[in-house]
Amino acid sequence: MDIEKTLKNLHARHIEAEYYETAAQALEALCAEVQGKRVVFGGSVTLRDMGAFDALRERNDVYWHWVERSDNQRQIECDAQVYMASANALAETGEIVNIDGTGNRVAGAMYGCESVYYVVGVNKLAPDLNAAIERARQVAAPRNAQRLKAQTPCAVDGKCHDCRSSGRICNILSVIMGKPNGVGRCKVLLVGETLGY
Ligand code: SF4
Numbered sequence: 422m423d424i425e426k427t428l429k430n431l432h433a434r435h436i437e438a439e440y441y442e443t444a445a446q447a448l449e450a451l452c453a454e455v456q457g458k459r460v461v462f463g464g465s466v467t468l469r470d471m472g473a474f475d476a477l478r479e480r481n482d483v484y485w486h487w488v489e490r491s492d493n494q495r496q497i498e499c500d501a502q503v504y505m506a507s508a509n510a511l512a513e514t515g516e517i518v519n520i521d522g523t524g525n526r527v528a529g530a531m532y533g534c535e536s537v538y539y540v541v542g543v544n545k546l547a548p549d550l551n552a553a554i555e556r557a558r559q560v561a562a563p564r565n566a567q568r569l570k571a572q573t574p575c576a577v578d579g580k581c582h583d584c585r586s587s588g589r590i591c592n593i594l595s596v597i598m599g600k601p602n603g604v605g606r607c608k609v610l611l612v613g614e615t616l617g618y
Pocket residue numbers: 558562563566573574575576580581582583584585586588589590591
């Protein structure tokens with residue numbers, strides 16, 4: 422696990438990146454930086470467990486479909502100024518990997534926002550892109566399927582079977598290879614703790 426290498430490679434891809442020892446420190450930095458914005462959260466156990474929603478809503482207009490559903494969800498998500506996300510894996514070579522079933526989580530991070538933030542625990546680090554994709558598919562996706570009680574084989578045994586289930590949660594694999602031109606800023610807050618899966 423090479424923190425410095427990861428930060429350097431993210432910077433080279435025009436993605437801002439900083440390291441924090443703890444999730445509390447990362448959250449404090451986020452709250453100082455994000456104020457007076459329309460903030461949308463993508464599904465993320467990391468963001469849930471660190472209390473990011475309650476912290477950010479003190480000074481922002483915040484929406485998260487995990488907290489309250491709106492019939493207008495798609496429009497609200499499209500209107501976000503700031504998008505909050507995590508990653509299923511982060512390659513030390515600088516690529517950010519996510520798997521999504523619906524698409525809102527990866528779409529929100531790719532286009533239209535002023536700023537996109539990824540909060541990523543060091544447990545998500547992988548040496549290179551192939552290892553990051555492997556981690557996303559073999560570790561993160563089965564764990565998420567179990568959390569969601571999905572009707573998929575991985576929810577039973579914790580292993581990916583590259584299924585064709587109707588309840589499959591792995592319909593989209595996204596790899597952020599550099600700051601998308603369609604977002605103003607992209608920043609990774611790498612945290613020296615185990616966060617999410
Ligand atoms: S492809 Fe199917 S079996 Fe594999 S992790 Fe995704 S939902 Fe589970």
